[in-house]
Amino acid sequence: xxxxxxxxxxxxxxxxxxxxxxxxxxxxxxxxxxxxxxxxxxxxxxxxxxxxxxxxxxxxxxxxxxxxxxxxxxxxxxxxxxxxxxxxxxxxxxxxxxxxxxxxxxxxxxxxxxxxxxxxxxxxxxxxxxxxxxxxxxxxxxxxxxxxxxxxxxxxxxxxxxxxxxxxxxxxxxxxxxxxxxxxxxxxxxxxxxxxxxxxxxxxxxxxxxxxxxxxxxxxxxxxxxxxxxxxxxxxxxxxxxxxxxxxxxxxxxxxxxxxxxxxxxxxxxxxxxxxxxxx
Numbered sequence: 001x002x003x004x005x006x007x008x009x010x011x012x013x014x015x016x017x018x019x020x021x022x023x024x025x026x027x028x029x030x031x032x033x034x035x036x037x038x039x040x041x042x043x044x045x046x047x048x049x050x051x052x053x054x055x056x057x058x059x060x061x062x063x064x065x066x067x068x069x070x071x072x073x074x075x076x077x078x079x080x081x082x083x084x085x086x087x088x089x090x091x092x093x094x095x096x097x098x099x100x101x102x103x104x105x106x107x108x109x110x111x112x113x114x115x116x117x118x119x120x121x122x123x124x125x126x127x128x129x130x131x132x133x134x135x136x137x138x139x140x141x142x143x144x145x146x147x148x149x150x151x152x153x154x155x156x157x158x159x160x161x162x163x164x165x166x167x168x169x170x171x172x173x174x175x176x177x178x179x180x181x182x183x184x185x186x187x188x189x190x191x192x193x194x195x196x197x198x199x200x201x202x203x204x205x206x207x208x209x210x211x212x213x214x215x216x217x218x219x220x221x222x223x224x225x226x227x228x229x230x231x232x233x234x235x236x237x238x239x240x241x242x243x244x245x246x247x248x249x250x251x252x253x254x255x256x257x258x259x260x261x262x263x264x265x266x267x268x269x270x271x272x273x274x275x276x277x278x279x280x
């Protein structure tokens with residue numbers, strides 16, 4: 001059994017477990033299940049372990065299937081779907097003893113010289129992260145949310161992974177993947193007609209979960225420096241909501257785009273208090 005990770009680098013250190021199979025463990029999150037961004041990051045790391053250094057990941061698409069249990073490791077099984085000259089494709093299934101908890105596909109591309117054009121611009125007059133309260137869970141990922149207005153359907157959040165990430169480009173990309181699964185549900189809630197309630201009551205009113213998740217990596221960035229996630233909800237209906245997020249570094253460079261569909265189901269019956277929910 002791997003030791004309980006104490007920082008990002010230890011969380012990302014997967015153990016080989018047979019051909020193209022790796023095992024990872026989780027820290028003890030207070031809400032009682034594995035943070036989805038961690039499973040994405042570990043699955044992406046497993047995929048990267050089967051790819052040569054000449055190819056970098058440019059996109060991933062994942063489906064959350066079941067919540068991950070904290071009391072057992074996660075096994076990541078990698079399928080080498082395609083090895084091309086310019087592009088490679090990998091499929092990863094993350095499993096625990098009761099079945100698959102996530103599937104992920106990642107595409108890798110060898111660098112090409114081509115024009116670079118940025119059309120999405122970072123929002124202006126955003127408070128610096130140093131001026132906002134910390135809302136993370138004590139280690140690995142800091143998150144600081146800009147105050148938002150219900151009905152806007154927009155949530156801005158600064159995120160930063162702990163400094164243990166180091167300089168390795170793969171570790172930095174996986175760190176951005178880790179951070180990408182935050183604030184998307186909050187943007188949906190900021191749109192929902194019943195979402196105009198104090199944040200501490202959100203889990204009493206809603207049951208929320210990430211359903212599927214995609215990230216496009218536009219250019220390399222450091223996830224241990226502050227990044228701004230600018231999420232807007234584009235649709236709410238059928239107990240689901242779709243959010244699209246742009247990721248900017250502190251210089252205003254557009255480094256990634258995130259799309260997530262989330263479940264946001266109103267709780268219908270009073271009963272025992274709901275369990276703590278993951279930060280969003």
